[in-house]
Amino acid sequence: MLEEKERRIILYLIIALIINCLIYLLVSKNLRNVYFSKLETYSTLRKNVLKLKSNVKKRKFELLKWQRVTKDIKDLRENYLFPSENGIAIVRKSLGKIAQEAGIYINEIDYNYIVHEKKEIGEISISFHVMDDYFNVKDFIRRIEIEPKFLIIKKVDFTSSKSSEGIKAKLYLSAYTNEK
Numbered sequence: 001m002l003e004e005k006e007r008r009i010i011l012y013l014i015i016a017l018i019i020n021c022l023i024y025l026l027v028s029k030n031l032r033n034v035y036f037s038k039l040e041t042y043s044t045l046r047k048n049v050l051k052l053k054s055n056v057k058k059r060k061f062e063l064l065k066w067q068r069v070t071k072d073i074k075d076l077r078e079n080y081l082f083p084s085e086n087g088i089a090i091v092r093k094s095l096g097k098i099a100q101e102a103g104i105y106i107n108e109i110d111y112n113y114i115v116h117e118k119k120e121i122g123e124i125s126i127s128f129h130v131m132d133d134y135f136n137v138k139d140f141i142r143r144i145e146i147e148p149k150f151l152i153i154k155k156v157d158f159t160s161s162k163s164s165e166g167i168k169a170k171l172y173l174s175a176y177t178n179e180k
Contacts, residue, residue: 080150081178084122088113091124091151091175098147102140104132115179122177125154133166141171150176 082090088111099106112125130137144151155172 077178077180080148081121081176082124082149084177084179087122087175087177088124091126094147094149094151094175095126095173098143099140102136102143104130104136104140106130117179120178120180122179124175124177126173126175127170129168129170131166131168137167137169144173150174152176 082094092109092111095106095109106128107130109126109128113122114125115122130140132140141153141156144153152174153171154174157170157172159168159170
């Protein structure tokens with residue numbers, strides 16, 4: 001059988017094994033709790049990162065839209081608004097050209113200039129009388145409507161005309177200028 005020295009060594013090994021098992025059980029429980037805690041934290045952080053990535057994509061898309069809007073506003077200001085410097089003279093010239101192309105005579109022209117400072121846009125209110133046959137007035141209004149610059153018909157008042165030559169109307173227009 002075993003000698004005394006061998007029994008003692010086996011006993012020490014058994015005691016060491018029991019102590020090792022006890023330490024493992026005590027430490028592993030804490031390590032297990034820490035592991036699951038870290039796993040839960042990781043899962044939460046991963047969800048947050050995914051949400052942030054989604055938000056970043058949305059913000060980039062919004063930024064692109066605002067950049068396009070800025071470009072469109074710049075294009076609108078350059079190509080569709082009258083210049084603010086000598087704006088009334090330029091609008092008067094454009095209106096005269098349209099009237100000449102339509103073969104119509106306009107008279108009693110009144111101009112009023114307002115600046116909308118918050119929007120950096122000026123508005124020129126224009127009113128005048130026309131008297132001609134129906135088709136010439138209609139063609140004149142159509143030419144105003146297709147003008148590339150912002151020359152907007154606000155109101156048309158037809159007044160009675162005693163002559164059989166055509167219709168008499170008072171037109172109210174607005175032209176917009178770039179104040180920037």
